Amino acid sequence: MKVQGKMFLGFAAFILATAVVYGFWSKEAAGTTALFMAFALCTMIGFYLAFTARRADTGAQDREDADVADDAGELGFFSPHSWQPLALGVGGSLAFLGIIFGWWLLFFSLPVILVGVYGWVFEYYRGESRTQ
Missing domain, CATH: 4.10.860 (DNA Excision Repair, Uvrb; Chain A)
Known part of the structure; x- marks a missing residue:
């Protein structure tokens, strides 16, 4: 680094x-x-x-003496099947279109953005089971 x-x-x-x-x-x-x-x-x-x-x-x-293979291996976990970036992209696009066409469009983009953020944050959260 x-x-x-x-x-x-x-x-x-x-x-x-x-x-x-x-x-x-x-x-x-x-x-x-x-x-x-x-x-x-x-x-x-x-x-x-x-x-x-x-x-x-x-x-x-x-x-200086490192080869390309020295940095090989797992870099981290990346979600292979997440739909949340698509929701955030659509919500962000609607928000920027709201700046262009009218601020009223932000009312439609905000729920899409919030659903995308909530889904992305809690995508792998299993939580405690409430059925005991």
């Missing part, structure tokens, strides 16, 4: 230089603000990755 942290911090420095040059050259507030916000986001991600790399074991990507 050290490589990723350094990469994001380097990208943040590049965006900061770009934001300063863009701000002086264009005198435009929206683009300059967006670039400074992108700098802040890259800095946060870079510091998080650098902080996490100190506490985590050295991965294969951090060693």
